[in-house]
Amino acid sequence: MVPLRREVSASYAFVERNFRAVRRYWGWEVVFLFHSIVSALTVAYIAPGGVVVAGQQFDADRLILFLVVGTVVWAYLDSVFDSVAFMVSWERWEGTIESTFMAPIRRVTFIAGSSAFAVLYSFARAVVILVVVALFFNLDLAAANWVGAFAVLAIGSLGLLGIGIMSAALPLLFLERGSQMTVVVQASLLLVSGVYYPVEVLPDWLEWFSVISPATYVLNAMRAAVLDGVTLVDLLPHFGPLLLITAVTMPLGVWVFGWAERYALRHGRLKRSG
Amino acid sequence: MQPAVSIDHLVKQFDPAGFGGAWRRALGRPLKDPIVALDAINVQVQRGEVYGIVGSNGSGKSTLARVVATLLLPDSGSVQVFGHDVVREARTVRRFMNRVSVEASFFKKLSPLENLTFTGRIYGLPAGEAHQQIFEILKRLDIEEKAIRRPMDQMSRGQQQKVAVARALLTSPVLLILDEPTTGLDPRSKREVQDFVREVRDTHDATVILMTHDMDEAEQLCNRLAVIEKGRILVEDKPSALRREGETLEDAFIRLTGHAVEVHEPDEGADGGGG
Numbered sequence: 001m002v003p004l005r006r007e008v009s010a011s012y013a014f015v016e017r018n019f020r021a022v023r024r025y026w027g028w029e030v031v032f033l034f035h036s037i038v039s040a041l042t043v044a045y046i047a048p049g050g051v052v053v054a055g056q057q058f059d060a061d062r063l064i065l066f067l068v069v070g071t072v073v074w075a076y077l078d079s080v081f082d083s084v085a086f087m088v089s090w091e092r093w094e095g096t097i098e099s100t101f102m103a104p105i106r107r108v109t110f111i112a113g114s115s116a117f118a119v120l121y122s123f124a125r126a127v128v129i130l131v132v133v134a135l136f137f138n139l140d141l142a143a144a145n146w147v148g149a150f151a152v153l154a155i156g157s158l159g160l161l162g163i164g165i166m167s168a169a170l171p172l173l174f175l176e177r178g179s180q181m182t183v184v185v186q187a188s189l190l191l192v193s194g195v196y197y198p199v200e201v202l203p204d205w206l207e208w209f210s211v212i213s214p215a216t217y218v219l220n221a222m223r224a225a226v227l228d229g230v231t232l233v234d235l236l237p238h239f240g241p242l243l244l245i246t247a248v249t250m251p252l253g254v255w256v257f258g259w260a261e262r263y264a265l266r267h268g269r270l271k272r273s274g
Numbered sequence: 275m276q277p278a279v280s281i282d283h284l285v286k287q288f289d290p291a292g293f294g295g296a297w298r299r300a301l302g303r304p305l306k307d308p309i310v311a312l313d314a315i316n317v318q319v320q321r322g323e324v325y326g327i328v329g330s331n332g333s334g335k336s337t338l339a340r341v342v343a344t345l346l347l348p349d350s351g352s353v354q355v356f357g358h359d360v361v362r363e364a365r366t367v368r369r370f371m372n373r374v375s376v377e378a379s380f381f382k383k384l385s386p387l388e389n390l391t392f393t394g395r396i397y398g399l400p401a402g403e404a405h406q407q408i409f410e411i412l413k414r415l416d417i418e419e420k421a422i423r424r425p426m427d428q429m430s431r432g433q434q435q436k437v438a439v440a441r442a443l444l445t446s447p448v449l450l451i452l453d454e455p456t457t458g459l460d461p462r463s464k465r466e467v468q469d470f471v472r473e474v475r476d477t478h479d480a481t482v483i484l485m486t487h488d489m490d491e492a493e494q495l496c497n498r499l500a501v502i503e504k505g506r507i508l509v510e511d512k513p514s515a516l517r518r519e520g521e522t523l524e525d526a527f528i529r530l531t532g533h534a535v536e537v538h539e540p541d542e543g544a545d546g547g548g549g
Contacts, residue, residue: 006398013395017381017388024383024425095379098345099441103396104368266347268288268337 010105014113015120018083022121033125040071040133043196061140065227067196068133073222074195076126076153077160077215078186083118084164085182087111088171098271107261108254111168115161123153143229151232152221155242159214162249163189169253169260175269189215214245276357278449278481279319279342284351286312286337286505311337313505314351324475324482326496326513328489328527330535334505335485336375339453342483343373355449372447376454378434382427386412386437389426390444397445404444411440415470432463439470443478450474453485464491471495487535489523499523503531 022029047063087110091097100110134141167185171178192199192206193215199207210216221238224230264270287308291298298305312334319325329335340346342353344364353360355367380389387408394404412422415436426434435455442450452471456464468491474480475495486492492499493513500510508530509516516526528534 009398010396013392016395017384017392020384020388021381094381095377096381097379098340098343098373098375099379099393100396102343102345102368102373103393104365104398105396106365262347265345268340268346270345 007106007109010103011109011113011116014110015117018114018117019121033128036075036125037129037132040068040075040129041136043071044068044133044137046196062227064137065139066223068130068137068139069223069226070195070219072126072130072133073153073219074190074193074215075129076122077156077218078190079122079125080118080157081160081164081167081186081189083121084115084161085167085170085186086179087114087168089168089179089182092171092271101261101270107258111165111254111257114168115165118161118164119157141226144226145229145231145235146225148225148230148232148235149222152218152225152235152238152242155239155246156214156218156221159242159245159249160218162246162251162253163214165253166249166256169257172257172260172264172269189213192216194219212245214242214249217241217245275321277318278321278323278356279317279325279483280352280354281315281317281338281342282352282354284312284315284338284341284353285310285349286334286341286346287349310505312341312348315502315505315507317500317507317510319481319483321481322475322479323497324471324484324495326484326486326492326499327502328486328492328499328535329502330487330531330533333502335487335502336453337505338502339373339375339451339483339485343371343451344368345373370447371449371451372442372445373451373453374435374438374442374455376457378426378431378438380426380434380437380441383425385423385425386417386429386440387422389437390441393441393444399444407444408440411443412437414473415440416466430460430463432459432466435459435463435467436470439467443474446478448480450480450482451485452482454487455484456486456488456491468495489527489535493523501527501530 044064044067047060047067050063051057051060088097091100133139163185167182170181174181188209192202192209193213194210195215199210199216202210217238221235221242224238225235261270287310289308290306315334315338317325327335327338337346341348342355342360344360344367347361355371358366360367380386381392384392390408390412391401391404394401394408399407409419409422413419417433417436417440421429421433426437429437439455455471456467459467471482471484472495475482482495484492484496496513498510499513499516501508501516513523516530517523518526518529521529524535
């Protein structure tokens with residue numbers, strides 16, 4: 001029990017340290033948040049813009065809500081993925097990777113702490129973005145099922161964390177290109193997951209990839225919860241694929257990370273030199 | 275008595291092609307020669323000893339430090355720390371060992387207090403106890419109280435390195451690996467760090483392995499010294515025994531290696547192991 005408490009406390013150390021770092025880099029945080037809010041607004045304005053461009057009436061409010069859910073949920077998922085996928089790169093950039101990896105803790109403790117930070121930090125950002133965007137468009141969110149939406153985010157985060165953990169291993173294998181590869185994974189998820197459009201509009205071969213992206217199920221379930229106010233019970237079918245993806249990606253992610261770490265320790269690639 | 279550190283026929287090579295090596299192998303293309311960083315190293319460090327390893331950049335010092343510190347896996351041979359194998363029992367070894375490297379590696383925007391609080395947590399120290407110890411150790415190292423709460427990037431390199439030593443001490447290591455801890459420091463900071471190493475040696479029940487290319491430092495601090503060159507230990511003895519009559523330790527180093535100590539500070543080298 002004591003070792004477990006010790007690991008939990010060590011895990012919390014990463015959450016605390018990373019939030020302190022965020023506070024110290026507050027200027028950058030303001031800029032990133034501003035960028036995210038402007039991006040969300042830009043995407044949401046496509047809906048009223050579409051009415052003008054198409055020259056015919058359609059339910060622009062529903063399209064706005066569709067896009068807002070997409071952009072806010074993506075801001076959250078993207079930030080979760082980013083924070084997890086760059087956990088190794090961040091340690092390496094600060095120069096602390098060797099001291100962190102030399103600490104007498106399980107590697108899963110490091111991963112869990114970094115992941116917990118990613119979820120909390122990203123959730124806080126997403127809430128701010130949603131509030132600002134809602135103020136701009138006077139969104140009617142009275143029918144939304146927020147409990148259901150929260151449950152979707154919680155479960156959906158897990159599947160994405162697994163992929164993020166796998167991506168975090170890339171910089172351990174490729175010193176220079178590892179971080180760039182994680183960006184490729186991120187961009188691919190954006191394309192195939194139906195963030196700004198239903199996945200049905202994708203070509204068949206591309207739509208197939210949406211099946212294996214956890215973001216697809218998170219977005220579908222979130223839209224059902226926020227746009228249509230679907231009850232928690234009716235949301236349950238969305239959770240099946242998410243739990244299945246989590247059951248595969250989470251243990252696989254931890255295993256891949258461990259394998260990549262052993263590769264880095266064997267080939268002297270933990271720390272970037274020169 | 276069981277030695278603190280026992281290194282037996284340790285070999286470490288680096289493949290310069292990295293992942294590209296696997297492709298080259300698969301395509302049947304010629305492979306680049308591996309870089310031999312450590313070549314059949316045998317060392318026994320006794321408990322309570324300050325054991326120095328001197329050598330130029332690229333001689334294998336930092337690679338050796340990293341293998342002992344569980345940051346590199348050996349190709350063959352074994353390293354035991356207090357009877358525990360650094361590969362099979364890495365987490366146990368990490369519990370009673372710490373390392374200070376040439377670069378003070380911290381979150382530079384965080385303060386010493388924040389960085390050391392993080393260290394205290396991941397090493398399982400109760401928060402209150404860690405807080406008290408952090409202030410005690412930093413004060414002993416002459417870090418001003420107001421600097422303890424300021425970002426580390428506002429400190430000099432010498433001060434940052436003292437915080438790195440403090441971080442190591444906070445974890446109460448029984449084995450302290452100092453990998454060129456004074457390289458690139460001004461003379462005053464260098465002396466302060468050296469004084470602190472002396473204090474650790476005299477007052478703590480710690481074994482110290484000191485990697486350095488500073489011959490004066492090695493002579494002053496170490497009970498025994500090994501000269502390492504191209505991954506091989508050339509000679510090992512007390513500093514006084516390495517010198518011939520009228521020789522300085524640096525003269526002895528030149529005689530043994532055929533060249534003076536080459537220093538490119540504060541670079542750790544290019545092998546992911548380096549010096």
